[in-house]
Amino acid sequence: VSRLFASAALLALLGAGVAPSLAEEPASAPVADDVWDAHDGEGRWVLLRTAPDRFTGPLGSRWVPYLVRRGEWDLLEWVVLATANSQAIEALEKAGRPTWVRAAVWALGSRESHALDSAALRLKTHAPLVRAWFARHAKTQAQLPPPARTFAEHLAAEGGAVDEAGAAALAAPYNPVVLLAALLPPREVVPFGDRLRAQPGVTYLHQVERALDMLGESGFVGSPWLDHLGALLAHPVPAVRRAAALACVPRRGDIPAEALLARLESPAESADVRSAALLGLSLSPDPAVRARILVIGSDPLHPAFTAAVSRLADVDDGFAIMLWNDLDASAAGPTVQAFLQAERRRLSARIAAQKGDSLGQRIPDMLALAAHVEMTAHPLEGRLLPWTLHTIGAALAAPEVRAALETLAADPPPEERATPSEAARAERVRLHARALLAKPPAPTRAR
C-alpha cells in the first residue's frame, strides 16, 4: 500500500497515468448507433466484450467516449469493475457520476500496475472526498476488497480535510455478494450468441465471465472466492469450467489447486479445459504442481502439452531447455514441433538475459522443486536435481545467490508451522543450501 501511495504521488508529479482527454471525440464510433440501439444492456456488453481489443488501448479511446456520448453509465461502471480501465474511471468522474469513487476503489485491487496506479492517483487527487466516503461507510468497510481497506486506512492515517457533503452524494460501496452473484450460476448456462436481448431467467456465459473478470480486478483472495472458483471448475458446462480455470492464471498461489488438478488430469475432460487448467496452475508455487507441468511439457501427445510448453517458456528456470533439447515432438505434428522449437528459443533468450538478482530470487523455489523430486523419487529426479545444484553452484560468485542460500541454510524459527512433508522438504532444502555454500565459488558465472 505504501507503494500505492508512492505511486500515486509520483503519478501526480509526472502527470502520467491519466488518460488522454475525453473531450476529443473519436474519428469514428466503434459501433453503429442503430446496432447499439437494437441491443439491451447485456447485448451491449457482449458487443464490448467481442470488440477486437476489448477496452484497452486505442480502441478503448473509441469505446469510452462512445459510452459517454450515449450516457451508458452502468456499462462504463462495469468496464471499470471488469478491467480497471483508467479512461472509464476518468469518464465517470468527469461526468460527476455518483458511482465513480466506488468503481475506482474497486480498481485498487487490479493486478495491472498501470490501472492500479492510475486509480490510486485519481482517488488521492480527491482525498477529502474519498476520505469522507470511506468514513461514511465504515460499517460496511469489511466488505471492501483488502487493497481498498488498506488504502482507506492509509488515507485516514494521513488525516486532513473531509468533504462530507460530497461523500453523501456518492453511491455506497458494492455488496460483493450481490455484485459477484454470477460466480454461483445455475447448472444451465448458455452462450449469448448473436441475440440482441437477454431472456429473463436465463444465465449467460458472458455474465459468469464478467463476474470472473470483476473478481480478478477486485483484489479479493481466499474464502469464499476460492470456493466459488472451485465450484465453477466442476460446473456441468465446459465453457464455464474453462473460464474459471483461465481466471486463475493471475491469482498465482491463490487458486483452487485440487479442483484445477482434477480438471487437468481427467481423461474425460475436454482438451481446452485441460489446457486451461494447466494455465491456471502455472504460477502455483507448489513444487508438486511445477513438477507435473514439467512432465506434461515433455509429453508431446498430452492434450495440454502446448499449454505447458508455452507457460514453461514464461516461468521456468531453464531446466526445460534441457528437457526440450532431447525431445522429439514429431508425433504431435509439424505445428506443435515448430511451436516447441520457438518456445525453446524464447526460454533460452529469457534465461540468457537473467541476472544474478533474478536467480537469487528464484533459488528458494528451485531448491524446493529439486527437493520435491528427490524425496518423491519423481521421474525427473535424475536430471532435475543435478541440474539445479549445478546451476546454482555455477553462480555462487553472485552476492544475491549467496545471500539467498544463506537465508535458506539458516535454522528455521522455532515457531515455524509446517506440515511434516513441508518440514521435511525444508530440511532437505537447508541441507542443499549448506552444501552449496561450502563449495568455493566458481571464478565466473556459467549458465
Add this chain to the structure above:
Amino acid sequence: MTRSGLLGASVVAFSIAASAAALAHAGAGEAQGARGEAEPREPRVLHHLASDFVEDEPGARVLAALEARVLHFGGRTWLRLDASPIGPRVVAPPGYRGVAGSNRRTAEEIAAALADGRLEVRVRGPRGTARGHAFAGDLSEVLERRLLPDGRVEHVTASFEAPCRDVRFEVDLGGEGTHDVEVLLDGRVRIRATVRLAGGRARIERLESLGAHDGDAS
C-alpha cells in the same frame, strides 16, 4: 534480440541493466576509437548500453527494455535511445493472454504517448541545452496467447488499431565533455543518461530512470 527498452506507463523507475551480459550482447557497440580512420558509409556505434524499465518496487517487474547508443557519422555525434515493449526480460501483463517477452500495455502507452506528442528529449552539455526528437521506431510484434478449442495453445501477434512501434529518441551531443540527456513524458523527466565524450571516444556512464521523488524537471 538486440533491442532493449523504456517507457512503461505506470509509475516506475528504471533499474539499469548495464550488465556485462548486455554489453557483450551489444557486440559491435563497444567503444571504438575514431581518430585517424576513414569515415564509414553508415553511423558507427561508439558505445552501447542496455537497461530495464521496471516497476518502482522491490522485485519489480520489467515492463520494457531500453537500448542507448552513441553514434558517429559525418562529423556528427549523437545519442540514440530505443524503447521497446519487447525484450527477453520484459514480463507480460497479468492474465493468461500475456506472453513473457512482450508487454501489450507498454506498447499501448508508447503508442499513445507518441501520438499525443507527450514525449521529448533534451541534452545539457558544455554548449548549453538543446532539444532532440522522439519518433516511431521499429515495428513491434507483441505476442498474445490463444487457447484453441482443440486444447492447443498458440501465440499470435496482438492486434492494434495503429501499428505498434518502439519509440526512438535522438539528440545531438555536440563536442567533447559530459552530456546529460533527459527523456521527458508530459514535461517530467523519466529517463536520464550521462554520456562522456573525450579524445574521440564515447562512454554512456549512466542510464537510469528516476525514483519516486526525483522526477521533477528543472
